Amino acid sequence: MINQKVDQYRALHPDAQIVSLGIGDVSRPLTPTITQALMSAAQEMGTTEGQRGYGPEQGYLFLRELIASHDFQGLNISPHEIFISDGSKCDSGNIQDLFLPSARIALANPTYPVYLDASVIAGHGGPLVDGQFSKILYLPCNEENHFLPHPPTSNIVPPDLIFLCSPNNPTGSVIPFPLLEQWVHYAIQHGSLILFDAAYVAYITDPTLPHSIFQIPGADKVAIELRSYSKSAGFTGLRCAYMVICEENPLYPLWKRRHATKFNAVAYPIQRAAAATYTQEAKMELQGQIQEYLSQAHRLKSLLLSKHYDTLGGDNAPFIWWKIPPQFSSWQYFDYLLNQYQIITTPGSGFGSLGEGYLRLSAFAKLDAFEVAMQRLAALPSLCA
């Protein structure tokens, strides 16, 4: 739909220089240290001594050991509880294999669309009534609750699988400790599984916010955590992520079997590249990239604030959730920005009914495109004008 509208606009205005604040994709190259590791491992594969065939299905131990010691320091996660995969999108869809078609799914409204789409493909949707799937439990996220999903009240049939995304795509909100504790307690009490998607954890700047659900006691029994190199290290075009599922979780043996049966590991050179992200050099390079993205988020947010618009996110996430003027729908304002400023955004209503009235801006724009967008948005009328 976005592409269609952009293509239409391009056809009518072939000379327009359209810039995008829409796509949630990284724009900076792989860092030198990571590129070097990728190239070296590729070269290795071309030698008799360095040739590698099938790798361990769960991922090479060299990578899983680095993850356990760097990403989960002090949290008692073992390498055998880490499953290397080709992306959090895949993981968040594939987890459905462990649930019966009768399982009840809970997800936020608005939500990252894959949680919903994969649930529907797995047969968990039920009939569509007024734009909502009747078997899905939608967790309302709106201005009143700061776009944070809360556990359902006791009169609601408890869900079997709960998708939580923090830092959140699309809203940029981060679930704070007390609320995450509530969720873990809820899951323990009701026998639910929480899929905690922490793909954007590298963007958390506030040290008092939870970085992992495993910081909450008891989460080892009821939660799965997804992490990804996509946004932390620019791997969207390389495909490497991982799932953490603890041995205490009753689904551990099922996932282990599923993973070994239906997946055949990530390419060796890509696992070497992922391992290189833990070197001191790469950590500094990546910190630089993340700072650049966050500084773009900060500048966007400040500009909108100076014009009295309300925004969420952007401080601990690469996304800004922009409350648009009330006379516009998300799509109308999308059209307005495209036509008036040649800027592509993402309509909030695409993430769910409660995304209506919002746009998602991404901080991942290329340097030059970002500067053009900032110049153009400087002409945006103030909300109080």
Added chain:
Amino acid sequence: MINQKVDQYRALHPDAQIVSLGIGDVSRPLTPTITQALMSAAQEMGTTEGQRGYGPEQGYLFLRELIASHDFQGLNISPHEIFISDGSKCDSGNIQDLFLPSARIALANPTYPVYLDASVIAGHGGPLVDGQFSKILYLPCNEENHFLPHPPTSNIVPPDLIFLCSPNNPTGSVIPFPLLEQWVHYAIQHGSLILFDAAYVAYITDPTLPHSIFQIPGADKVAIELRSYSKSAGFTGLRCAYMVICEENPLYPLWKRRHATKFNAVAYPIQRAAAATYTQEAKMELQGQIQEYLSQAHRLKSLLLSKHYDTLGGDNAPFIWWKIPPQFSSWQYFDYLLNQYQIITTPGSGFGSLGEGYLRLSAFAKLDAFEVAMQRLAALPSLCA
């Protein structure tokens, strides 16, 4: 089980030089042309101009165009009917997403285990009775039918999904034209889908054998074909394969949706490496590798024949299906070869009940290990002695 037995033997005989004819994994390095393409694309990703984020979910057009024109020349397959994936193992498991739990699955006995395991995970197994899943339709493959699966007779409830693997893992048999025609007619008549796994097609030396199910008229409506770079170009450690599903197939839109929702494409450098396999240089390099593997198969087969053993496969497949002396079970003969000759093989019974009495030998052994194995097997008693 194999690993356990080998570990036990190693513990008791720490100095033994064990060689493997068991594993179905390539042993030759990536060829120079492919290594170079992989390294160049990796380097590209480290530059501002060459950086690539998310690729098209279906795979880059540059690769899909090469596949359509090289692998399916004259067969009228379009690039939009090709879906690049991270492996045929994944594809043959993921296809289950398109079927209801009530779907009936047919597969060969013996079979590549993933077809069965993924079917059981998807809920198609039913109760296990005498070692067989009662809802699965097993297609018997034995000496009488040359280990070729035949369509069920008319009194059998027709299956919804039929797994055919040709050239076959584990038996090395190849389905000839008349039988493949029968299968396509059966699928058309009964509304079944055939998943035709052609992962080993590069090993076919007899030009009169079918290389693709799409050589059979009507297959475009009822068949899916899997191909892989794993065995044709040594990609087991790189992960790249593809599925062909024609627009005439009613499942086309469903697969397209499933693929885009639950998968996020193969790494750009790996797609570049796959594209490099179609260059004239790489084709020659790869033909050399395949000849080496086939020549190992040929030498193994000749040695066994000289000792009056019956074998199948090895001519148009990298696997030899070895009929062992009748007084042994597969596992007993596995033990015998491990203890007597320090050679690892794969017991046929692991592929299904009709694999009992056979061993699978792989032609993928490393050069030096292969020569050691040949020397040792020279001492094998003749079956007629």
